[in-house]
Amino acid sequence: MAKRADILERFGQRVRALRAEQGYSQEGFAAACQLDRTYIGGIERGERNLALRNIETIAQTLGITLSELMKGL
Template structure:
């Protein structure tokens, strides 16, 4: 992978994490409550929100379902 590819990967992870954080906070959920609702570990959700995790598509689907959104709606803000 080129340096540009690596930069693009981290950029999408950061943008996705920011989107998840914004939507979580809009609902008034703590990271812990949101993680519980998603069936994920709180430290994992924290890593996603910081753009440190290359999140699996299945977990993206869990997040979208928890936020009562389609995958397209969730990804639309990125």
């Protein structure tokens, strides 16, 4: 049985997929979220343990609910 990826990695993959689906570059997405590009990169690589406020900001920027953002994690 394969080991399931860590929640931070799964969340980062989800953010990256949704960002790309909406046509955002990493830099453009970071600017829209008012977060640093390197911080977004760290999220997408599963290196950052986000604050709830930043998770909410990401969901709002993507135009989705928190539950939609977390779907499948």
